Amino acid sequence: MRLYNTLSRKKKEFKSIKDGEVGIYYCGMTLQEAPHVGHMRAALTSDILNRYLRYLGFKVKLVVNFTDIDDKVLLKAKEEKRDFREVTSYYEEEYRKASNVLNILRPSFYPRATQHIKEIIELIEKLLDKDFGYEVDGNVFFRVRSFKPYGKLSGKKLDDLRSGARIAVDKKKKDPLDFALWKAAKPGEPYWFSPWGKGRPGWHIECSAMAIHHLGETIDIHGGGGDLMFPHHENEVAQSEAATGKKFANYWVHNAMLNIKGEKMSKSLQNFIPINELYEEFNSNTIRLYLLQAHYRKQLNYNRDMLKQASSGWEHIKVFLDRTKGLEGKPIGSYLEGFEGNMNDDLGTPGAIALAFDLVSRGNEASPDEKGAYRETLLFILDSLGFRVEEEESIKLGEVLERILALRGSLREEGNYKMADRVRAVLLKAGIAVEDTKEGTSWRAD
Ligand SMILES: [Zn+2]
Numbered sequence: 001m002r003l004y005n006t007l008s009r010k011k012k013e014f015k016s017i018k019d020g021e022v023g024i025y026y027c028g029m030t031l032q033e034a035p036h037v038g039h040m041r042a043a044l045t046s047d048i049l050n051r052y053l054r055y056l057g058f059k060v061k062l063v064v065n066f067t068d069i070d071d072k073v074l075l076k077a078k079e080e081k082r083d084f085r086e087v088t089s090y091y092e093e094e095y096r097k098a099s100n101v102l103n104i105l106r107p108s109f110y111p112r113a114t115q116h117i118k119e120i121i122e123l124i125e126k127l128l129d130k131d132f133g134y135e136v137d138g139n140v141f142f143r144v145r146s147f148k149p150y151g152k153l154s155g156k157k158l159d160d161l162r163s164g165a166r167i168a169v170d171k172k173k174k175d176p177l178d179f180a181l182w183k184a185a186k187p188g189e190p191y192w193f194s195p196w197g198k199g200r201p202g203w204h205i206e207c208s209a210m211a212i213h214h215l216g217e218t219i220d221i222h223g224g225g226g227d228l229m230f231p232h233h234e235n236e237v238a239q240s241e242a243a244t245g246k247k248f249a250n251y252w253v254h255n256a257m258l259n260i261k262g263e264k265m266s267k268s269l270q271n272f273i274p275i276n277e278l279y280e281e282f283n284s285n286t287i288r289l290y291l292l293q294a295h296y297r298k299q300l301n302y303n304r305d306m307l308k309q310a311s312s313g314w315e316h317i318k319v320f321l322d323r324t325k326g327l328e329g330k331p332i333g334s335y336l337e338g339f340e341g342n343m344n345d346d347l348g349t350p351g352a353i354a355l356a357f358d359l360v361s362r363g364n365e366a367s368p369d370e371k372g373a374y375r376e377t378l379l380f381i382l383d384s385l386g387f388r389v390e391e392e393e394s395i396k397l398g399e400v401l402e403r404i405l406a407l408r409g410s411l412r413e414e415g416n417y418k419m420a421d422r423v424r425a426v427l428l429k430a431g432i433a434v435e436d437t438k439e440g441t442s443w444r445a446d
Contacts (some may be wrong), residue, residue, distance in 0.1 A: 001056060001344045003221075004297060006229065006252035007153055011346050014251065016220050022058045023215035024049065025249070027207060027224030027232070028095075028110070030067040031088035032076040035098045036272035037287075037302060038258040038265035042225045044288065045255035045296045047104045049223065051386055052343050062107040063214045066092055068114050070203050074189060084190060088112070098275045102284050103388045109214055113206035117192045120201045120209040123243055124181045124194075132242040136172040138184030138197040144177040147238040153252060154230035179235055181205045204235035208248075212240060222249035226256050227264060260302040273302060285387050286311045292349040292385060313357070317382070320360045321375065321389065329372030331380055335359060339381050349385065356381050397445070401432065405441050408434075 003014045016022045026046040029039050043064075050062045067073070068088040077084035092110075099106075113120070124140055127133040133142050144150050144158070151157055161177055170180075180202035185191035191198035201209075211219055217240075224233060233252065240248040257264045260271045278287055290310035294300040335355055342351035356378055363374030382389055404423065411420040424434045427443070434443050 001052070002346055003251055003253065004346045005250075006254050007249075009155075016058065017218060017250065020058060022053050022060050022220045024053075024060065024062045024221040024223065025207070025211040025215055025219055026062065026064045026107075026222075027228055028064040028066050029091075030070060030072055031091040031095075032072045033091065033267045033272075034274045034276065035091075035095045036265055036267075036274050037278060038225075038272065039095070040098060040102055040275050040287070041258045041291055041296075041300070042255050043099055043104050044102065044291050045253070046107070046223060047102075047386060048292070048296070048347055048349060049221070049253065050105055050107070051384065052347060055343075055384055060108075061215065062105075063109045063111065063210065064107040065207060065210050066095075066110060066112045067203065067206065068092070068112045069190065069200050070113075094276075098279075101279055102275075102288060103386050105386070111210045111214065113201060113210070114192075116206065116210050116213060117201065119213045120205055121182075121194050123205060123209045123212070123239070126243045127181065127239065130242065132239075133181055134174065135196050138182075138199055139172055139180060140182040140196055141173055141178040142181050142235070142239060142242075143174070144179070144238065145175060147242050149241070150238050151234065153237050154234045156230060156234070179204060179231065181239070204232055205239055207232070208236050208240040208243075211236075211248075212244070217244040217246045217248075219249050221251045221253055223253035223255070226254040229254055255296045256299045258300050258302055262301075265302060278307070282307055282311055283314070285389075286314045288385075288387060289314050289353065293353055295350055296347060317356065317360055317378070320363055321378070324363065324371045324375040327372035327375050329370070329374070329376050331377045332359075332373050335377045336380070339384070352381060352385060356385075401427075401443055405434065405443060409441060412436075 001014045002011045004011045024046065026042070026049075028043075029035065035043075046062060046064060050060050053060050066088070069084065073084050073088060077087045080087060092112075096110075124133065127142065128135070128140065131143075132146050133140050135141075151161070158177070162175075182194060182196055182199050182205075183202055184196070185198045185200060189200070191200060211222065222233070222236070229252075237248050259265065260273070263269055263271060265272045275287075282290075286307065287310075290307050291300070293306075293310065335358075338355050339352050342348035342355070345351075359374050359378040359381070363371055363378065366374055379389060404427070408420050408423045411417075411423070427434055432443055432445050434441060
């Protein structure tokens with residue numbers, strides 16, 4: 001598989017450090033808001049990377065972190081008048097639920113920054129020992145100038161950054177480019193004990209510490225949203241490589257942003273669509289289809305019409321699958337090769353999905369004894385891309401039944417027990433047992 005590497009700005013054949021194993025660290029979300037579609041685009045990119053590497057036979061260790069302590073989290077806790085731990089637990093749960101609905105494979109670890117304070121402190125101590133950092137009044141800063149390759153990931157030059165940098169807001173810094181590794185606690189803020197007094201970690205150091213702890217000093221792939229490339233990922237590279245003397249990540253993968261009216265979807269711009277809102281209208285396969293029809297490195301504009309198109313696109317696929325139910329056949333080799341060809345080219349999901357639609361149109365035209373082969377091939381591709389075909393069918397059955405039972409309920413309310421009993425008898429013939437109790441009506445499929 002060829003993978004685009006932000007570090008070299010080139011697509012290159014992917015090679016893992018250990019044979020047959022891959023370690024991936026993907027920056028997750030800050031637990032201060034409900035997950036929106038932009039967050040799910042990042043989650044889905046890591047999911048496709050995870051799934052396709054597994055498809056190729058790799059054993060994948062995927063780590064997706066949660067930032068559960070920082071200025072934004074504390075601000076949110078203050079607004080909601082709740083403990084920051086309550087706030088972060090709540091949003092973590094929301095994120096996990098949203099990921100389940102979207103059929104995101106659970107990562108190997110979901111570490112939180114506050115679970116790794118020990119590793120964070122050790123890493124900062126290492127940096128201080130090597131003189132890459134300095135302490136001022138209980139704060140520790142990274143000395144950016146001391147790390148010569150600074151800027152190699154984002155392509156920024158130190159001198160340009162310097163002339164562009166505003167006058168240091170924080171007078172404690174020796175250079176405005178320096179960034180915080182450890183922050184002294186202000187009164188009333190949560191804190192941990194450290195060699196520099198009570199405080200909490202800076203944002204960037206947590207990812208270096210968690211990545212190194214879970215995946216080692218050099219990791220195969222580090223990913224995240226493109227908006228994190230600078231300064232977050234640049235600072236991660238600087239801290240990690242300064243501390244270990246080793247290359248931090250062999251490949252850097254960045255997913256492009258999800259824009260809305262030309263701007264990045266984000267809480268700060270107040271233009272985000274919570275994923276739960278979308279789930280009310282569109283099913284998870286539709287949302288997956290909508291997001292995967294754009295290549296992960298291409299900006300995608302949030303667009304309701306495109307979502308509706310994806311919805312009818314998915315219906316189209318479903319109709320074909322329903323019509324060909326029970327048919328079997330041998331998967332068609334040329335399509336499987338086409339699928340791999342697309343995916344091997346930097347996770348070309350748009351091409352892979354185009355093949356799925358092609359299978360549907362050709363399958364519709366195919367003779368009855370050929371249809372099974374199209375069906376099998378389509379199912380294989382959909383499954384490899386993480387669509388949930390079977391489960392959707394059982395959800396649908398549930399929905400239909402609930403409606404029939406509601407109808408039967410109103411018959412009973414009207415006193416039309418004869419008709420209500422007939423509905424029950426018909427359902428029983430179809431293998432669905434309906435039972436009326438004081439608490440209401442329940443059903444069970446045999
Ligand atoms: Zn990060």
